[in-house]
Amino acid sequence: MSQAARVGILAGGNWLVDHTKIIDGYPPQDTLASILSQSLSNGGGPYNVLIDLAHLEAPFPLEAIGLVGDDAEGEYIRRDCQAHKIDVRQLRIAKEAPTSYTDVMTVKSTGRRTFFHQRGANAFLDAPHFDFTQSNARLFHLGYLLLLDRLDQPDANCGTVAASVLRRAQAAGFKTSADVVSVESDRFADVVLPALRFCDYCILNELEAERTTGVAIAKEGIVDLSAARTAARQLMNAGVREWVVIHFPSGAIALDRQDNQLVQPSVAMPQASIAGTTGAGDAFAAGILLGLHENAPMETALRYGVCTAAASLTDPSSSDGVAALAQCLGLAETHGYRDLA
Numbered sequence: 001m002s003q004a005a006r007v008g009i010l011a012g013g014n015w016l017v018d019h020t021k022i023i024d025g026y027p028p029q030d031t032l033a034s035i036l037s038q039s040l041s042n043g044g045g046p047y048n049v050l051i052d053l054a055h056l057e058a059p060f061p062l063e064a065i066g067l068v069g070d071d072a073e074g075e076y077i078r079r080d081c082q083a084h085k086i087d088v089r090q091l092r093i094a095k096e097a098p099t100s101y102t103d104v105m106t107v108k109s110t111g112r113r114t115f116f117h118q119r120g121a122n123a124f125l126d127a128p129h130f131d132f133t134q135s136n137a138r139l140f141h142l143g144y145l146l147l148l149d150r151l152d153q154p155d156a157n158c159g160t161v162a163a164s165v166l167r168r169a170q171a172a173g174f175k176t177s178a179d180v181v182s183v184e185s186d187r188f189a190d191v192v193l194p195a196l197r198f199c200d201y202c203i204l205n206e207l208e209a210e211r212t213t214g215v216a217i218a219k220e221g222i223v224d225l226s227a228a229r230t231a232a233r234q235l236m237n238a239g240v241r242e243w244v245v246i247h248f249p250s251g252a253i254a255l256d257r258q259d260n261q262l263v264q265p266s267v268a269m270p271q272a273s274i275a276g277t278t279g280a281g282d283a284f285a286a287g288i289l290l291g292l293h294e295n296a297p298m299e300t301a302l303r304y305g306v307c308t309a310a311a312s313l314t315d316p317s318s319s320d321g322v323a324a325l326a327q328c329l330g331l332a333e334t335h336g337y338r339d340l341a
Contacts, residue, residue, distance in 0.1 A: 006173060008137035009053060009289055011046030012065030012130060012165075013151075014122050014144050014181075015091065016100035017073050018043035020278060020316050022108050036108055041317035042080060043102050044122070045143025045179050048279050048318045052286035052308060054084035055322040060293060063087040063135055067121040069099035074121070090134060094121040104278050106316050111274045123149040130165050132172035139293055140169040141285070143179035145191050152191050159194025166198035175242075175292070177201035179285055180208040188212045197239030201292060203285045206248040209235065223248045225340070229261060243298065245305070247284050251340050252305060254298050264302035265337040267310035279318025284309040290325070307332050 020039050027033040042051050050062045064086055068074030070093050077099065081088045100120030106113040125148055132140070142162060146152060151162040158164040166176045178199050180192055188211040196202055206217045206228065215231040217223055232244045232255040245254045251265040287308035291301025307328040315321030322328065 003138065003173060003175070006136050006138040008061035008063060008135070009050070009058070009139045009141060009293060010063040010065060010135045010137035010174070011050050011141040011143075012090075013046045013125070013142050014044035014100065014147055015047050015064070015066040015068050015077055016044040016102055016120065016122065017041070017076060018102050018104050018278065018318060020104040020106060020276070022106050022276075022316055024108060026105065026107055026114060039317055040076070042077070042319055043104075044100070045282055045285075046141065047077065048282035049141060049143070049286045049289065050081070050086050051084055051319040052283050052312070052322045053290060054086065055319060056286065056290055056308065056325045056328065058290055058293070061087065061137065063090070063137055065090040065130055067092055067094040067125045067129065069093070069097060069121045070095055071098050073099040073101060090129070090131060092129065094124050096124050097121045106276045106278060111276045111313065113276060113278050117147075119147070119149065122147070126150040127161050127165050130168065132169055132174065138175060139177065139289060140166075140174040141177045141179070141289060142166060143282075144181035145178060145195055146183055146185055146187060147181040152187070158198070160191055162191070163194040163198055166195055170198055170200075175200040177203060177289065179203055179282075180212070182207050185211070189214075193238050196235060199239070200241045201243045201245070201288075202235055202240045203245045203247070203288055204235070205281050206246055209246045217246070218248065221249075223250060225253060225263060228253050229255065233259075245288060245302070247281065247305065247309070250338050252284070252302055254302055256298065260298070262298050262302060263340060264299070264306055265340045266306045267332050268335045268338045269310050269313055269331070270335065274313045275321070276316030277313060278316065280309045280312045282318060283312035283322055286322075287328070303329070303332070306337075310335075
């Protein structure tokens with residue numbers, strides 16, 4: 001099947017639920033913080049991206065690949081996907097472990113969050129679980145590298161098992177993209193770089209790009225755009241075929257294979273409108289992927305990305321703030337963009 005005849009987005013990797021708790025402050029060790037409210041919602045790269053795309057009213061099929069446990073939370077994920085018209089034929093039930101979950105501690109006054117993660121069934125996701133013959137989707141999105149135990153393992157032919165999965169996806173006719181988890185690790189180069197050889201698109205935040213390339217991009221929260229461009233070129237030179245996108249709180253930069261570059265500021269959301277930052281990176285990725293699927297130019301895809309991320313900030317969960325695309329774009333009309341100069 002030709003690329004032009006393919007339609008939809010297939011997303012695979014980490015599937016989990018987020019237990020989001022709004023707290024009054026992050027306490028020093030051995031002391032106490034108060035939980036002000038709590039909620040249960042979607043979590044993990046593919047789950048967040050697909051739910052975001054459903055909220056954006058993406059006009060194409062959405063499909064899932066992954067593992068959940070044989071438990072109430074696994075059933076919650078499957079029902080939630082079905083309610084959002086996400087195909088769950090390849091969202092399989094694992095008997096070895098419970099559904100993965102993350103406790104997300106979000107400070108009410110700042111929206112900043114800290115994650116406590118239980119790997120669960122995701123630790124058993126492996127190359128044979130990915131059957132690309134079952135899908136006619138145009139794009140395959142894999143996330144999160146560095147949080148998928150078996151896919152992060154070495155592979156003699158491709159470098160890592162995840163890289164071999166991406167290679168198979170490309171051979172089957174998919175355009176591919178990958179995302180990475182922000183984690184304290186010295187394995188970024190070992191795990192991420194092999195996968196980039198089989199990515200058409202790479203979407204990372206500044207921390208992930210910095211640790212993958214060794215280029216210092218941000219200092220005390222301020223992004224050096226020149227350094228970000230250098231990191232983007234290094235990622236492109238690692239093998240990415242079409243676009244590298246690096247996003248950060250104040251905006252994003254993008255680079256294509258012809259060395260065309262764009263900088264897009266983020267939406268200047270008032271602090272009072274920010275309920276939490278959980279899922280903002282995945283919301284950004286969802287906007288970019290929507291633009292890519294619809295063959296939008298880079299500047300349009302970046303605008304989709306920052307506006308979808310802005311919408312996600314309005315709710316403490318990963319996706320409940322995301323609405324139809326027109327509503328997300330309206331946030332930029334209301335609040336304008338930040339000054340990146």
